[in-house]
Amino acid sequence: MAKNYSKASIETPKDLKPKEETINFLLNYSKALSVIKSDKVKFEFVLN
C-alpha cells in the first residue's frame, strides 16, 4: 500500500527575521529611554 504524505499546510518563509527598521527603532528607543529612580519610585522618560 502506498504511503500517503501530506504537504505542510502552511509554508514557512526562509527569510525569517525582523526588519531593519524595527531593529533601528528599538536601538533608538533604548537611547532615548531614561529611567530616574527616586526613593521607591522609578520614572521613565523618553527624550526627543
Add this chain to the structure above:
Amino acid sequence: MQYELITDATLVSCYIKGDESALEVLIKRHKQKIYSFIYSKVYDKDVAEDIFQDTFIKVIRTLKKGNYNEEGKFLPWVMRISHNLVIDFFRKSNRMPKFDNAGEFSIFSVLSDTSLNAENSIIKEQVEFDVRRLVDELPEDQKDVLLMRIYDDLSFKEISDKTGVSINTALGRMRYALINLRKIIDKHNIVLTN
C-alpha cells in the same frame, strides 16, 4: 571590543551600565531565533514584527529599570516574554472578531437600520389593533390568561395566584387561547403581517 566572543550576561551587564552598543549585539545575535519563534505561532509577518518589537521594548525597560536578575538565562527570559505576548495577541484576537470586507461576508449584511419608516409604522399600528380585536373575541378566561401573559408579562405561577386556578389550568387556557385565535384568523381570512 569584540562583542561576538562575549557572553549574553556580560553584554547585559555592559548595557545596564550604559553601553548601548551591547544591546545592538544582543538583538542581532538572537533576532532570528526570537522572530522565528513568534512567526511559528502567529503565521503573520506583520504581527510577528509587532510582537518582536513589543518583546524588546519590555526587555529594554526591564533592564534600564534595574529589574533584571542575571541568572545566565537571557535568551530563555526573552523567549518567555515573546511567548506571553503571543498569548496576549491570541486572547485579544478572540475577543475582537475580525470582519474582512474584501471577502463575501459584509458586516452591513447583519447591521441595518431597524427603525420603521412611515408606511411600516402605520401597518404595525393596524396589525396591533387587529390583534387586540381578535383577543377580545376570545372566551373571558382565555382572554384574561393571554393578556396577563403577553401584555403584563406575568409568569404562569403569578397568573395562577391571581386567578385562583392551578398552573396547569392556566397553561391550558393559554394553549386554547392561541388555538382559538388561529381559528378566528383563519375564519375571517385575516392577514397579520408587516
